Amino acid sequence: MVQNPTINVMRGILVDDEWTKMARDIASFCIEKYKLELPDINFHIIGAEDLYSISATGGWNVSPQHWSLGEQYWISKQQHELGLGQLYEIVVPSEDTKKDLGYHPVDAYVYDASQDYAKRLVIAHVYGHAHMFEVNPIERKFRPDYPQGYLAYAKKRLEELEQQVGEDGVERIMDISESLFTLVDWYHMEEVKPYEEEENVWEKMLETPAEKSRELKKELTERGDKKPLPEKRDYDVFKFIINNSTKVTEWEREIMEIMYNIKKRSYAGGLINIVHEGFSALINLRYALDANIPIGEVFDWLKMTYGIASQPKEVRMIGANPYWLGMNLFLDVIDRWDKGMYGLDWENLTDVEARKEFDKKINKGWEKVIEITKVDDDYSFIDNYFTEDFFKHKASHLLVYQGDKPDEGEKEEDTYMIVSKMYKDVKNALLFNKFNNGLPRIFIPKNGGDYDGLGHLMLVQDFSRYDKLDILQEELTLDLKDTYKTMMDALYPVWGKPVHLITTTNEGQKIMLSTLDGIKVKITPFGSK
Amino acid sequence: MIIDPVGSSKKKYRKRIQDAKKKAIGEVKYYQLGGLKRGQPIIVTIPIIHIPHIEYGPWAPGVASGPGEEGDPLYPGHGDDEDESHEGGKGEGDAIYEEMAMKDLINYLKDELELEMIKPGKRKKKERTIYPAYSPRGPDSLFDLDETIDAMMERHIVQTKMYKRLENELMKNIEDVDIKIVSENYSQKDLETLKDEKDVLESRLSRIRKDLTDIEFEKGQKLKIKIDDDDLRYKTSKIIWKEEKDAILINFRDLSGSITKEDLEASWTVSKLTDIWLKDAYKDSQVDVAYVPHNDWAWEETEEGYYKLMPNGGTSFTPAYEIVHDMIKGNDYPRNTQVKRNINPEETDIYIVQYSDGGNWDTDAALDSIERLLPHVTRFCYLETSFGDWKSEYYNKLKERFSDKINDGSVRLYRMQKQEQTWDALKTFFGKRGG
Helix, strand or coil, X not given: CCCCCCEEEEECCEECHHHHXXXXXXXXXXXXXXXXXXXXXXXXXXXXXXXXXXXXXXXXXXCCCCHHHHHHHHHHHHHHHHCCCCCCEEEEECCCCCHHHCCCCEEEEEECCCCHHHHHHHHHHHHHHHHHHHHCHHHHHHCCCCHHXXXXXXXXXXXXXXXXXXXXXXXHHHHHHXXXXXXXXXXXXXXXXXCCCCCCHHHHHHHCCHHHHHHHHHHHHHHHHCCCCCCCCECCHHHHHHHHCCCCCHHHHHHHHHHHHHHHHHHHHHHCHHHHHHHHHHHHHHHHHHCCCCHHHHHHHHHHHCCCCCCCCCCCEECCCHHHHHHHHHHHHHHHHHHCCCCHHHHCCCCHHHHHHCCCCCCCHHHHHHHHHHHCCHHHHHHHHCCHHHHHHCCXXXXXXXXXXXXCCCCHHHHCEEEECCHHHHHHHHHHHHHHHHCCCEEECCCHHHECCCCEEEEEECCCCCHHHXXXXXXXXXXXXXXXXXXXXXXXXXXXXXXXXXXXXXXXCEEEEEECCCCCCEEEECCCC | CCCCCCCCHHHHHHHHHHCXXXXXXXXEEEEEEEEEECCEEEEEEEXXXXXXXXXXXXXXXXXXECCCCCCCEXXXXXXXXXXXXXXXXXXXXXXXXXXXXXXXXXXXXXXXXXXXXXXXXXXXXXXXXXXXXXXXXXXXXXXXXXXXXXXXXXXXXHHHHHXXXXXXXXXXXXXXXXXXXXXXXXXXXXXXXXXXXXXXXXXXXXXXXXXXXXXXXXXXXXXXXXXXHHHCCEEEEEEEEEEECEEEEEEEEECCCCCCHHHHHHHHHHXXXXXXXXXXXXXXXXXXXXXXXXXXXXXXXXXXXXCCCCCCCXXXXXXXXXXXHHHHHCCXXXXXXXXXXXXXXXXXXXXXXXXXXXXXXXXXHHHHHHHHHHHHXXXXXXXXECCCCCCCCHHHHHHHHCXXXXXXXXXXXXXXXXXXXXXXXXXXXXXXXXX
């Protein structure tokens, strides 16, 4: 933490003195009042057009050129112009030039809104983000040392490769990386439970004649000498392919490595989204109420941002709004820890009236909030603080839905049914969407990179740990159409040899999907139910 | 400060959407944004590339909020009733609005309206002279000093190398002769021939060394310029011919009291679209636009003034046609613009688009005037706007009089009865004939 953070507000290449003073005042207010730990911050006040660009790259000033940026730019431009989503700010870690001193400066891009009070409140919001970048373990873990430098290098290198091998070739590999980047290991989870080999080789030996068994023995000992690939189960499938594929050329490997590094950083944000946005929204709200801003302006601001930080009751909204959920959970935590509503005293209290009037007046709410920002990620935040009381009072309009296989000519959305409005199910569904970033956990088992000794790639879907969330194996069925396409169009071209994936049907039967030629996918039942 | 981080990605996105079918991975899907624009509910459709991922299927639980009880469908009225689902059951608006770029518009005109590709007329006009190459001979006026010095230096470098090699060879030969002389294996007579041989070699060596000092560049010394006749370089010229004609689009606008706001709006739309379509066809040449409003008399107006004029007065078409005659002949004519136009039909394709409600009192004179005009004009388009019940005689008379020209496509008529028929009008004017 920096004792006196250096804060500058830039407009173009010039420092805006008036706003710099304003931002420093707000910073000292926040540090004093909310105990924020702020790093050095460079604010950049920019126009709408620049904001669309910077949001398309995820906040980076330079980025390798890919069509997906153009697409994202177009979408945010349209959204902004239609008034569907007003972007106000974007905050990213900056170049870590003072790493040895433990400094982690951040860059913040702030929309040049017409009202000054809006900008002031956005600056307070940015301090919430900056605090999170500074103290949260997940943010610190995935923070690259020289992000801008690496991206500038990546951009230049990819442009060089485009010159050498053509734009189409580079784009193809980037698209494939875009498809495979979900197959990374977010938790560095190693052997949770050893993979059970279903096939019993000794049984095979008994059935075969003596000569054949000797051969098989010999083969087994030979195979035993060879180092298995990978040596233990590996959840970082994309990285494994980059390192071990015999098909890809050197430049293809280079592009995939660059994409792996960039994507892993940018999508790690999904693990900490709710705490991040919730805390910033909270700082924003507190600042609007605590600082002496005229009530009319505060009201105007709240009206403006209501759409962003709300979870409507009357209209259908898919997904939990991270701003709304995070902020309300924090408010609930403040309320409980201010009144001392935790521990055995509270748990053992069964009388409704007594629970309502319970107040130990210990005022530890804000301390607890700061503690949460220092230890929790989304999963543990929801797991620990999404209580039944909170659900009953604030979040009872959340519900859980599930779909089914759509009939022909039917959209997938049409099959969605509301399955539950119970506390436990809602909490489990929220946790499920946060576990492993809401993505299926795929791993390569021991020696899965040389399956059958022929260099086939074996992937296995991991169903363990979902029982804790009351989610059955058949509910974890993959989207088959997209899975086939990923196997045929992305995995097979880079592995160059047949690819297998063990997964489940929605009846709970384990199946093996195999593509032998990259043109079609074969389904075979695998093992017992 | 931000230096456009998206950059060429915008272009790449557009190209990726266009070539999506050729690519090995990904497919085009459409992302819909519903919202309000100028108080109207709209849905903007944005094409996106869907890259497949290994993801959970629909059976995985998801979180949502909103009304409904357990067992209800998430989107009520969706899928149950087909008619309803077509009208967008998500509670969003029903108007569809698409942002179009100029290129999309031209593609739309080309692919959807199936307009005929215009082939600009042929001519041969000297456009400019370029000097693509150099020759060792030529007139003094085309002499190029830079190239000459380059040639000289090149020659010097080659010659130096050659002379050095010769020098080495000669020195080696002299050494050989010296060895022979010293070896004492030869008779007196042979020795003399050897000495003569050495003299010849030495004289050649000294000559070469003298030449070398003339031409050799040495480090730190000034450049020795010694230009031979062989080094002289002259530019050779080449004339570029421009083969396509230019084009001019002449808009006639009826200013009579009977013209309504709707008529004007229709004429504006068709005029702009025609302009875009012509500019796309005449890519390598100029497309100019002239504006001629008329009531009882006619004059050329600036673009700005043209659409601001308030309708009043009677109608006569003849003065407007006469203005085109004057432009072709080079006579002066009434105008509000600064420059008098002088159109040469040999070098310029003339497109005339006339907007009118058809009310006119000198029909016969007007028809005669058109008949005289038609040989010079590439295409004559007549757009009659009759949003009311009233139908003019002028349209029918044009149809009668120029039936043969209508058949070959150089005269095109369209009667517009609804404002939505703008595209049809454009299709009639620039679409394919027959079929």
